[in-house]
Amino acid sequence: MVSDLLQAEVEGQKLTDEQLLSFLFLLLPAGMETTTQLLGNAVLMLARHPEQLELMRADRTHIPRFIEEVLRYEPPTQLSFRTAMQDVELSGTKVPAGSLVFGLMGSANRDERVFEQPERFLPGREKATQHLSFGYGVHFCLGAQLARMEARLGLEALVSRIRGLRLRSPEVQWLPGFTIHGPAVLPVELIPA
């Protein structure tokens, strides 16, 4: 991919070293850290909802439904920020030009106007893909389909080899910080199939 970027031209211009490096610095955490947390969050939800493991063992096509609900319920990226380019009003709040605005996707994903019983973990729910875990609009995640595929392949491999899993401790130690959301460590005992 780096070779492709080096060859790429936009309106006859190659990318500058600065553009190339800043994209690669974005891509590494955007592509890796997030998918790592998605897998961690998925294992956590699997341990907390053993019936989901049964469903997946019986029918692998349930796995994408499960992943979509993990994305909604425990999004690996909790927030995104923007600078207001002009004065705007959002839900009655005036946002002056130049302000930094944080959009909390983790909160939007539990909006009861979109999702029925948002506090419940319900794979296969209605409007399942309407979460904002991959962002929205022009900056929508470039790797969304890749991330979904990686999570599916990871879970397919896990599910085919176990008949159960248990958390070593019911208390989850979450990563510190506000943006990236997932367990810092997740000791589990796997019960082989």
Ligand code: HEM
């Ligand atoms: C579960 C995994 C992932 C999650 C939750 C996620 C989440 C997000 C979110 C919320 C945004 C929008 C940020 C914003 O609007 O400010 C975004 C953008 C982006 N993501 Fe992902 N991402 C994931 C996986 C990946 C992967 C696997 C790649 C690439 C290999 C990737 C590459 C990018 C890039 C390049 C952008 C910037 C797009 C732009 O600004 O136009 N992401 N991602």
